[in-house]
Each structure stands twice: as C-alpha cells, then as structure tokens.
Amino acid sequence: MKNLKTLAALLVVCLVTACAGPSKSTVDDGAAGAGQGGASSAGMGDGSMGQGGAMGGGGSGALGGPGASQENRIIYFEFDRFDIKPEYNAILQAHARYLSSNPSARVRLEGHADERGSREYNIGLGEKRAQSVRNVLLLQGGVSDQIATVSFGEERPAVIGSDDEAWSLNRRVEIVYGQ
C-alpha cells in the first residue's frame, strides 16, 4: 500500500514535470509497471491496444490500470466543455475493465481547467470533467466506491504558459491509482 502511494506521488510529479516541454517523457512508465508488481499491468488492453488514435508516441505500457503509460492516464477536453471525445473510449474501457477485475483497486480522478476565466467556475469545470470520466468508468464496470473525484480547477496546471498549446494540455482529467 505504501508503495502504491509513493508510486502515485511519483506519477503526479512525473505528469507535472514531464509536460513542461512539448515532448512528453515516458521515463517513469517503466518504474510504474515494476512498482505495481506486474500482476495488474499485464494482460490489460492487449486487445484494444491498436485501436484508439490517442495513444501515439510509443506508449509501451498497458492501456488501463495503474500500469498504463502516462498518455493513457490523461483525458483532455475542449474549452469550457466536459464531454469526452470518442478517441478516449478505448482507454477508459481498459481502465474500467481493470477496476472491475480488481475490486480492491482505487482510482482518483483529478479534474483540471485552463487558466482562462474565473477560478471557482473553473473548479466547477474540473469537477464536471472528473464526473464525466467517472460516469464512463461506472457504465463500463467500475464500482462507485472505487472511484473518487477531485477538482483543482486552474490551480495546478500541468504546463505553465498562456497559449493554446499550454491551455489544451491543462484542460484534463488525470487518472491516479492508489489509496
């Protein structure tokens, strides 16, 4: 359990820092898989691996579950929207499958917004985004107790910057396993 927490913390750090430049690092993905102990990260997603266009760029891990590579643990959104784009269906399906076959697994959906507009409204947007992801996971086999949500609004940007690229990387839900 302690390992899991450390792992989750590491992943968050990795997310925040790896996104600081245009190229995303996958350095921690290997460690993530190892820390989890193989059992969970294996076997996931093989079937759907090739489908979603979302996971370009050498995602070597599983699609769903704690072993999923970084790009398979972040769902991005359009401005002032919280509906989930179809390209994320495969990823979310894989996470839902992981949750349903690992009843003790817990996931925390962290919703975020870009910096534009007012801060508390952006907390609302982040929460709506996390709820959208939660609803998909529930529909596809996750159980309510397994899925917590939190919204950080625009308070914890993945990327510091005030251009379209930074904004698009900040409008996101991060899927964090642990706890």
Add this chain to the structure above:
Amino acid sequence: MTMRYIATPLAAALVLALTLVLTLANPARAELQIEITQGVDTALPIAVVPFGWQGSGAAPPLDAAAIVAADLARSGRFAPLDRKDMLQKPTTGADVKFDDWRRQGSEVLVIGRVLQPGPDQYEIQFQVFDVLRGEQLLGYRQPATAADFRRSAHRVADLIYEKLTGVRGVFSTRIAYVTVVRAPGQAQGQVKSSYRLVIADADGENPRVMVESPEPIMSPAWSPDGRQIAYVSFESRRSEIYVQDLRSGSRKRVSARPGVNGAPAWSPDGRKLAVSLSRQDGNLDIYTLDLNTQVLTRLTSGPAIDTEPAWSVDGSQIYFTSDAAGGPQVYRVAADGGRAQRVTFEGSYNARPRVAPDGKQLAVVHNDRGNYRIATVDLARSTTQVLSSGRLDESPSFAPNGEMLIYATREGARGVLATVSANGRIKQRISALEGDVREPAWSPFPPN
C-alpha cells in the same frame, strides 16, 4: 520529528493544521509595490507639510505626513507638492503664509503636529486649509499608539479625502490576497509550490501570512465586520472551507463535504456563508450554511455548474454564476430559495459577480473579444462597461466606498494585482517582490 508521537492520522492532520496556522506569527517581508499607471489630469494640487513633533525622544514612530501624502497621491485624485519645493513648513495655523502657497499653486494645505500625552500614547492633530480663501476646512485630533501609528495616519488621510471629495476614504482598509511561489523541488524537474493567504494594509504595507500550504489556497472572503476570513484550502488534497479569526489566527473547518467545497461568501449579517457544493452527485449548486446551527439550505439544483455566490447589499438575494444557458452567465435567486433569474445577457462569458456597495452594479469577469476583462454591469439598465484592458483579468473586488475595484491581472507571465476606478479613469498596478499574486479581496471599512 514531532510526528513520531502522533497516534492517528486525525491527530496528524490536527498538528498539520496548527503548523499551518502558526505561521500567522511571521510578518512577511514580501511587500507589494504600488504604482499609478493612469491618473486624472485634474488631480488637485495639495501640500502636506511635515508634521511637528511635541513628544519626548527624537522623533515620532513614523512620518505621518509622508504617509498621508502618499495615500492621497496613490488615489490618483491629488498631486501633493514635493517637500523640497515648500517655501515654509508651518506646524500651526498662525504660521501659515497663504500667499506663499497660492504662489506655488497649491489649492489645499495640510499641516499638523504629533503630541505624546503618555508613554505609548500619541495624538495626531491636523488642519486642512482652503488656500485660495485662506479658510480652515477641517481640524481634527486622531489618537494613536506606536503599534497602530501607521493605521492612524491612514485614518487622517481618510478624513482629508472625505472632506475634499465627499466620499469616505479607504486608506485604512486592508487587502487579502493569495501568493504562489514556485521553486525547484529536490528531485530534478520537480516543482515545489508554496501558497500563502496574506493580509496587508491597502498600501501594501504590513503584510501578514495567515496560512501557508504546499497545496492551493483560494477564494478569500472577508466577514462583514472585518474580523474573520473564509477561504478554500486544498491542504488535505481536496477542497475544504475554513473560517479564520484574524486576530487570534485560530480557525475552524466549516465545510468538508464530499466533492467540491467552494466559493464562500458571507451574508451581510455575518451569520451565513453562501457556498458552492457538489456533494455526492457531483453537481455544483448554491447553498447557504448557517454558521451557528450548521443548517445547510439548498438554493439551486439541476445539472448546471452553479457557483461564485455573492449576496445583495440587503441580504435578500444571491447573485451567482451558472452555465445553465451553455456558457457562464450571472443569475439571481432569493436567499431563502425560489426560482433563479438570469441577470447578464451581454457577451458569451460573465462570471464571478461582486455587488457594488451601493447595490446598483455588479463587477464580473467578462469575455471581451476573446480577452477576459473586468466589467461592471448596471443592474437597472442592464448595460456593461469594460474597465480593464488585460488578456486574463479576474477576481474583481470593490473597495468598500465603491470608488475603486481591485483585480488580478498579468504582467508578462507573472500574476499581479491592479486597481481601476469605477469610472475606469484611474489605474494602478500592484506587484509582489516575488512570485504570483492573485485573488485580491478588499476588506470592509474598519470599525470607527
């Protein structure tokens, strides 16, 4: 580490909470710097002569006249004469040579004396003269102690401002704001953030850190009596609402329900907080929370994001942001419940309403051709006036006299504060010495 002795996570959380609060004792050094970026060309020429000193010791605790002159200059409505250009420096009315001041173009003259009736007792006596007529407009004695000497000097400026403009001054009010300093963490590429809730005098002096946390702090809101502040803290990795007493620093967690706990706003009688909660269903709605009875009353429902409540001046209505019509717009609902009515119609984005002290206008964050700017909405005529000119302006807050608004803006990539007069004519920029500043909240008037 003291953590060793902690038996339960709850106790650990309590100790953490205490550590957070105890930073109250540290006055911060990071002062704000204020500069006028746009003034009026009709600023009134005024001369504030250095005050005389009639106490024991070499000098009074502070140069009261300098504080008064700086306050008046900062308002943008007065142009104080430089001390070195003064032909005489009278400290009593009998010594004033009005002809000298007329020749220099000063229309108003302020003179004064600081007396010391007791060991830690001071009295600032001052007089305000109409130079053209050679008449006294105001004479007043303002008591002070060494500890509140600066505040007392601001009071003097408030009184002068009110005499000359007809509007109560706000120099002795305070500003709450949030600062964020990001520093490299221990691991390479890691970023460590430090969030602080700070309260400073309206001129940026005397900043005091009320809370410090590695997790976000948001949405400071003053109680109507200016003695407490409500805010949102993520210190337990989720949003929770706290109420903190400013004098003692002690605080209470008033809402930590599942989901979002956000946007606290005090009712005018100080008994309730309006808040935005998402609770179990994940749906943000407006509630009121009675601070004595803990009774929670739901005011809105439905799938829309309802947040950022603000009470009307008489406490009967609550304005709030809702995306019920697609994008965010301002709505109004009776404070005891009922049907919500839409208030803003101009533009695609109007959010985070704040009610002007006279109740006639709202300040909002308004999308102005792709830029997020501060605007006021006239409630009777439903007209919108854009006041700021930034790209990412937010968090407007009215001064308690309604003459100015303070808001958050950007200077390059940095978060800074700015003020603008309600008529848009006078502007100031306020920046911290380090890090980002955001979410300013102007205090109410201090008690008389």
